[in-house]
Amino acid sequence: MQIPVEGFMYPNEVELQWSVLIVLYPFLTGLVAGAFILASLERVFQVEAVKPTYRLALLTALAFLMVAPLPLQLHLGHPERSFEMYLTPHGSSAMAMFGFVYLWYLLGVLVLEIWLDYRRDIVVMSQSARGWKRPLYRTLTLGSTNISERSLQIDERVGWLITVIGIPSAFLLHGYVGFIFGSVKANPWWSSPLMPVVFIFSAMVSGIAIVMLLYMLMCWLRREAIDMRCVDAVAKYLFYTFILDFSLEMLDLIHRIYEADESFRSLDFMVHTRLFLSQVVIQILLGTVAPIGLLALTQVLKLTDLRRRHIYVVAGCLTLIGIFAMRWNVVIGGQLFSKSFLGYTTYKMGFVAREGLLTAIILTILPFVILWVLLKLLPPWPEKHAIPASAAASAD
Amino acid sequence: MTNFKDAGHLFRMAAVFLVGVVAFVVLRTSFVPRSFGQYGHYRGKAIAEIAALPTSYAGHQVCEGCHTDVLDIKSKGVHKGVACESCHGPLAKHADDPASVQPAKLDTAKLCVRCHQANIAKPKTFPQVVAEEHSGGAACNTCHQPHTPAMVAGGSR
Amino acid sequence: MNITRRQLLILLPAAAIAWEHILAGTPESSPNYNMTDHWWGMLMDITKCIGCGSCVRACQLENQVPDGYFRTWVERYHVADWEVEYPKVDSPDGGKRGFPPAKEDGGKNFFVPKLCNHCADSPCTQVCPVGATFVSPDGVVLVDQKYCLGCRYCVQACPYGCRFINPKTETANKCTLCYHRITKGLTTACCEVCPTGTRQLADLKNPNDPIHEFLKTHSVQVLKPHLATRAKVFYYGLDGSVR
Numbered sequence: 001m002q003i004p005v006e007g008f009m010y011p012n013e014v015e016l017q018w019s020v021l022i023v024l025y026p027f028l029t030g031l032v033a034g035a036f037i038l039a040s041l042e043r044v045f046q047v048e049a050v051k052p053t054y055r056l057a058l059l060t061a062l063a064f065l066m067v068a069p070l071p072l073q074l075h076l077g078h079p080e081r082s083f084e085m086y087l088t089p090h091g092s093s094a095m096a097m098f099g100f101v102y103l104w105y106l107l108g109v110l111v112l113e114i115w116l117d118y119r120r121d122i123v124v125m126s127q128s129a130r131g132w133k134r135p136l137y138r139t140l141t142l143g144s145t146n147i148s149e150r151s152l153q154i155d156e157r158v159g160w161l162i163t164v165i166g167i168p169s170a171f172l173l174h175g176y177v178g179f180i181f182g183s184v185k186a187n188p189w190w191s192s193p194l195m196p197v198v199f200i201f202s203a204m205v206s207g208i209a210i211v212m213l214l215y216m217l218m219c220w221l222r223r224e225a226i227d228m229r230c231v232d233a234v235a236k237y238l239f240y241t242f243i244l245d246f247s248l249e250m251l252d253l254i255h256r257i258y259e260a261d262e263s264f265r266s267l268d269f270m271v272h273t274r275l276f277l278s279q280v281v282i283q284i285l286l287g288t289v290a291p292i293g294l295l296a297l298t299q300v301l302k303l304t305d306l307r308r309r310h311i312y313v314v315a316g317c318l319t320l321i322g323i324f325a326m327r328w329n330v331v332i333g334g335q336l337f338s339k340s341f342l343g344y345t346t347y348k349m350g351f352v353a354r355e356g357l358l359t360a361i362i363l364t365i366l367p368f369v370i371l372w373v374l375l376k377l378l379p380p381w382p383e384k385h386a387i388p389a390s391a392a393a394s395a396d
Numbered sequence: 397m398t399n400f401k402d403a404g405h406l407f408r409m410a411a412v413f414l415v416g417v418v419a420f421v422v423l424r425t426s427f428v429p430r431s432f433g434q435y436g437h438y439r440g441k442a443i444a445e446i447a448a449l450p451t452s453y454a455g456h457q458v459c460e461g462c463h464t465d466v467l468d469i470k471s472k473g474v475h476k477g478v479a480c481e482s483c484h485g486p487l488a489k490h491a492d493d494p495a496s497v498q499p500a501k502l503d504t505a506k507l508c509v510r511c512h513q514a515n516i517a518k519p520k521t522f523p524q525v526v527a528e529e530h531s532g533g534a535a536c537n538t539c540h541q542p543h544t545p546a547m548v549a550g551g552s553r
Numbered sequence: 554m555n556i557t558r559r560q561l562l563i564l565l566p567a568a569a570i571a572w573e574h575i576l577a578g579t580p581e582s583s584p585n586y587n588m589t590d591h592w593w594g595m596l597m598d599i600t601k602c603i604g605c606g607s608c609v610r611a612c613q614l615e616n617q618v619p620d621g622y623f624r625t626w627v628e629r630y631h632v633a634d635w636e637v638e639y640p641k642v643d644s645p646d647g648g649k650r651g652f653p654p655a656k657e658d659g660g661k662n663f664f665v666p667k668l669c670n671h672c673a674d675s676p677c678t679q680v681c682p683v684g685a686t687f688v689s690p691d692g693v694v695l696v697d698q699k700y701c702l703g704c705r706y707c708v709q710a711c712p713y714g715c716r717f718i719n720p721k722t723e724t725a726n727k728c729t730l731c732y733h734r735i736t737k738g739l740t741t742a743c744c745e746v747c748p749t750g751t752r753q754l755a756d757l758k759n760p761n762d763p764i765h766e767f768l769k770t771h772s773v774q775v776l777k778p779h780l781a782t783r784a785k786v787f788y789y790g791l792d793g794s795v796r
């Protein structure tokens with residue numbers, strides 16, 4: 001497969017090393033971190049308004065986190081050796097952190113927090129469920145059926161503590177990915193101290209957007225009224241976070257243009273040609289300026305509930321597209337130009353291939369499938385299904 | 397003591413975590429390669445494995461051990477700094493078992509132009525010609541003796 | 554002196570461990586080679602390179618380098634005028650079959666062979682998540698083919714583009730400075746076949762090494778010095794336009 005090269009590239013640079021799967025990975029962990037930060041708004045920062053999205057945000061984070069290692073495993077030359085990152089992690093490598101940060105966040109933060117928040121419902125369902133679900137819930141109770149006031153208070157306290165620890169953990173989970181790119185001095189498109197910060201803020205934007213969209217979707221599917229106070233609050237946080245994210249990205253851009261170091265001409269040419277569609281049109285105009293503009297409208301004008309809902313849906317979808325494009329532009333864009341600054345290559349993405357587009361699409365759909373299962377097992381809105389606590393206690 | 401009774405589930409969860417950590421530590425000791433860390437953060441045995449890879453080029457000292465006659469001729473000409481295998485290709489197998497592995501006869505028409513075809517990027521002092529104009533397509537050893545390439549009529553040895 | 558069985562039981566394992574330590578500096582297949590006596594580098598005399606591509610071919614044959622990937626390659630530069638920022642560079646198939654006649658005339662034209670610079674502060678080693686690539690005690694940056702995951706982070710981190718993923722082994726691959734040869738007193742395959750003496754192996758710990766001497770008495774450069782990789786491939790006669 002001949003890859004068309006423009007200008008000069010070092011011979012080993014012509015073929016891209018990191019594919020669309022490596023674009024997908026930060027997108028997925030970004031959603032995880034962002035969804036968790038939204039959940040923490042309620043738990044730690046006492047933002048009452050967003051409470052209806054709390055459990056949904058946690059389950060969303062879990063579903064995406066479970067899928068997150070898959071694009072990495074599929075990308076590795078030797079996935080069977082990936083456990084070596086646990087055996088002999090190299091202290092100087094940001095990538096070596098992955099194994100432990102992932103495990104810590106999955107088990108020590110997310111699973112623990114979900115378990116503590118759902119524990120009452122799990123105990124109730126372990127007694128009321130039938131069939132294969134019953135042993136599942138009984139295992140999840142870890143053998144303890146204590147859902148007294150005091151125990152729930154303890155859960156509340158411990159859960160709060162975990163969320164507090166979880167916020168920097170979420171930043172670490174996604175920030176280290178930004179550092180993986182930002183610390184590569186060989187690549188001037190990546191090398192920047194702003195990279196982890198930009199990654200984190202864009203993660204927050206994407207996470208808030210997806211929870212907002214999922215909440216509206218779930219309400220629509222369950223034929224429930226959308227709590228506008230909640231959605232308005234979520235949209236407001238999306239708007240503010242977006243402004244911060246956009247400011248950071250513009251700062252990076254302006255700084256580059258102004259300093260115009262040796263890489264600038266080559267990168268500038270790349271953005272104007274090969275990366276024009278994905279960077280200028282999709283990421284900046286459609287994916288950032290448009291949603292910010294739309295959200296600004298809802299903040300400034302007095303619009304009807306229906307109108308606002310429509311705007312939120314459009315803005316949310318555009319946001320997700322824009323943040324995916326941002327990951328694409330970082331990962332793929334960083335490999336399209338030569339480190340000699342004298343040439344450009346092309347990304348030939350396969351379709352039905354181990355690292356092809358079809359694989360990426362499947363891996364993007366998979367978390368929603370998992371989320372659907374989680375929503376069935378751990379319903380976020382138990383009010384309609386819960387058995388009163390007294391009935392559960394007497395069945396003890 | 398009511399505190400502990402109501403926190404029983406937390407202790408159970410903590411126990412699960414502890415079992416996991418212990419299992420990890422135990423498994424780790426059996427899976428980390430023995431020689432890891434011997435010289436640094438890598439498998440020490442890897443160095444020996446790489447050093448044990450087979451060679452294809454024998455090196456000119458080995459050739460000169462047997463082919464002293466060629467060496468006598470070559471060392472007086474301008475090709476004295478050119479290693480034998482530079483033209484004759486990798487011959488470690490031949491050096492190990494001279495009788496069974498015979499080096500191929502070289503076609504000077506194709507061989508010599510690799511270095512001596514004129515190119516603007518070559519150093520000006522380097523002897524280079526445009527082969528078609530220089531010899532009209534004739535093989536280089538028609539006039540030059542490759543081991544000592546000064547003009548010698550009558551072809552190669 | 555009578556040695557009791559008990560004493561022997563303690564002495565023998567201790568002696569075995571001590572013997573291991575003595576041997577520790579020596580790769581098993583090179584019995585007379587002590588790693589700590591050497592610190593390898595290379596000299597490239599650009600004024601002599603004729604772009605014949607012998608080094609690229611020899612490296613491929615010696616190390617079974619797959620087609621389309623290069624442990625070493627040769628670039629041809631054309632610098633039209635005083636603007637060293639914008640040279641025209643080409644490297645057809647890495648220079649393996651030499652170079653076709655140049656289209657441009659005038660200006661500066663020259664060849665630059667490149668390979669792994671075996672950096673003393675190697676960025677590729679820094680980023681390897683598991684310790685599959687490393688700087689050996691004698692200064693050669695190597696890849697452990699049995700341990701590499703194929704994550705490609707090292708390929709991204711190398712500023713010189715000298716690393717690739719071998720499609721057969723799916724692991725990182727690059728110039729090993731013919732470690733299997735230099736530990737046996739031979740020189741690298743590329744230095745062996747270079748007809749003009751452009752490429753010469755250097756032992757930077759050996760005060761009697763003539764190349765080491767050359768480095769101490771001539772103006773030499775490394776590639777991309779601003780990245781502070783402490784590269785150990787030194788170029789003599791390198792033009793400012795070389796990337």
